[in-house]
Amino acid sequence: MARGHAGERLHQTLRPAYQQIINGIEEASATALDVPGTLTLGSMGPEGWQIREIVDWFRARHPAARFVHRELNAVDPLTPLRSGEIDMAHLWLPVREPDITVGPITHT
CATH class of the missing domain: 1.20.5 (Single alpha-helices involved in coiled-coils or other helix-helix interfaces)
Known part of the structure; x- marks a missing residue:
């Protein structure tokens, strides 16, 4: 055109x-x-182990970065994310919060 x-x-x-x-x-x-920096991931229960391949990919791509995993309280998993205690959370969907960006689905 x-x-x-x-x-x-x-x-x-x-x-x-x-x-x-x-x-x-x-x-x-x-x-x-x-x-180098730190990425802090929060997840609930065994969910953290289900994304092991993604964590390994991150570590391979960012070898200087420190990776920290935190267990989240299932009753209130978003407070650590909102307060900055964690950088990202691996949660069950649906999450419909106007201040939270939902990323790709890791597994169903």
């Missing part, structure tokens, strides 16, 4: 800013792989 004059101008105007955003994301991603 051919661009009109206004569309072409907009494309030319926004292209450098768009490229800066892409470059910034790529630089931050590359830096994050090299910076």
Whole structure:
């Protein structure tokens, strides 16, 4: 589809800013792989063992990172996530909380 004059101008105007955003994301991603840190995962009961392959993949991809696993209370598993005590939680779905981002399903 051919661009009109206004569309072409907009494309030319926004292209450098768009490229800066892409470059910034790529630089931050590359830096994050090299910076050691800690990832704290919370899970309930034996659920933590069911994602062993994912944990192993993370450790292989981020060898400098420290991995910590915490057991979560099944009655209130979201408080440690909201307070920052853990970085992510492996929970049973559904989780429908406006301040919680639900990621990929690991198993059913």
